[in-house]
Amino acid sequence: MTATPDSPRSHYPVAIVGAGALGLAFAARLAATGPVAMIARNAARAAELARGVQIGGQLRRLDVFAPNALPTADWAVLLVKTGDTDAAARLASALRPHGLLSLQNGLIEAELREACPALAAGQGVTTEGAYRDATGIHPSGAGETLLPPGFEDLAALFVRAGFVARVDPDIARARLAKLLVNLAINPLAALFRVPNGALLEPPHRVLLDTLVREALPVLRANGLDLDEGAALSRVHGVARATAANRASMLQDVLANRRTEIDAITGALLGMAETGGFEVPTHRAVHTLVRAVEHAATGTPSDR
Numbered sequence: 001m002t003a004t005p006d007s008p009r010s011h012y013p014v015a016i017v018g019a020g021a022l023g024l025a026f027a028a029r030l031a032a033t034g035p036v037a038m039i040a041r042n043a044a045r046a047a048e049l050a051r052g053v054q055i056g057g058q059l060r061r062l063d064v065f066a067p068n069a070l071p072t073a074d075w076a077v078l079l080v081k082t083g084d085t086d087a088a089a090r091l092a093s094a095l096r097p098h099g100l101l102s103l104q105n106g107l108i109e110a111e112l113r114e115a116c117p118a119l120a121a122g123q124g125v126t127t128e129g130a131y132r133d134a135t136g137i138h139p140s141g142a143g144e145t146l147l148p149p150g151f152e153d154l155a156a157l158f159v160r161a162g163f164v165a166r167v168d169p170d171i172a173r174a175r176l177a178k179l180l181v182n183l184a185i186n187p188l189a190a191l192f193r194v195p196n197g198a199l200l201e202p203p204h205r206v207l208l209d210t211l212v213r214e215a216l217p218v219l220r221a222n223g224l225d226l227d228e229g230a231a232l233s234r235v236h237g238v239a240r241a242t243a244a245n246r247a248s249m250l251q252d253v254l255a256n257r258r259t260e261i262d263a264i265t266g267a268l269l270g271m272a273e274t275g276g277f278e279v280p281t282h283r284a285v286h287t288l289v290r291a292v293e294h295a296a297t298g299t300p301s302d303r
């Protein structure tokens with residue numbers, strides 16, 4: 001369906017806020033079983049997407065909306081980069097949803113609640129992936145999506161669309177487990193410009209494991225009940241399952257965009273400081289990724 005003046009509805013069961021690779025991959029899959037609104041960041045991007053976008057090798061025409069002409073929606077799903085959380089969450093509030101689900105990386109629930117205090121907002125986790133190249137958007141295949149309690153109806157909608165999805169009563173732990181994966185894989189993939197699978201091989205492997213070992217006591221103190229063997233095998237398992245993928249932080253670096261280093265490694269540094277833990281390798285990685293960003297985008301490396 002094309003977003004012409006007479007085809008879009010005024011109300012949708014679900015709206016995706018964030019038309020990046022993952023947002024578009026989610027929207028395309030949901031659109032196969034029911035109406036979905038795709039919210040773009042501005043009118044120019046909405047017009048570009050409304051002409052059609054290649055997703056998984058097919059030309060897809062989604063119902064795309066710009067911020068100045070929004071529909072309403074039962075549920076809003078936030079899939080923007082963490083640096084855009086505040087503005088996107090406010091935009092999502094204007095859809096007047098029952099609830100706002102973030103599936104972003106990092107730990108952003110506090111920021112989300114602050115941006116829209118009147119809304120039932122929660123952060124889930126997804127291991128779905130997608131990347132964009134010159135030929136379009138490439139969803140990476142099956143992953144798992146975990147939602148916080150209160151989002152049962154949205155979880156059911158995801159399942160109807162073919163996602164592996166469920167409500168996780170211990171979503172805080174699931175977020176820490178995802179953070180562990182992102183803390184280890186994303187900065188190294190971005191710094192060395194390699195696909196995830198290469199991190200399992202020398203010379204990267206020793207750094208990957210060092211990042212896991214260093215982060216673990218901090219994450220355990222915050223409620224992640226994994227021992228070292230389980231933590232290493234979780235990170236190795238994701239690197240293996242997504243071996244050919246470019247991690248999202250690598251995609252940002254290659255596109256000269258600001259990365260999510262502050263929401264990922266920055267979140268760990270904050271927890272380490274509060275708990276009195278030393279995390280020198282993460283500190284070094286944080287500085288290095290910021291330096292790469294600074295060279296590419298001019299973003300201050302000491303922000």
Ligand code: PAF
Nearest residue numbers: 182185242245246247248
């Ligand atoms: O951010 C990412 O790219 C993904 O969360 C993950 C799991 C590291 C796979 O690439």
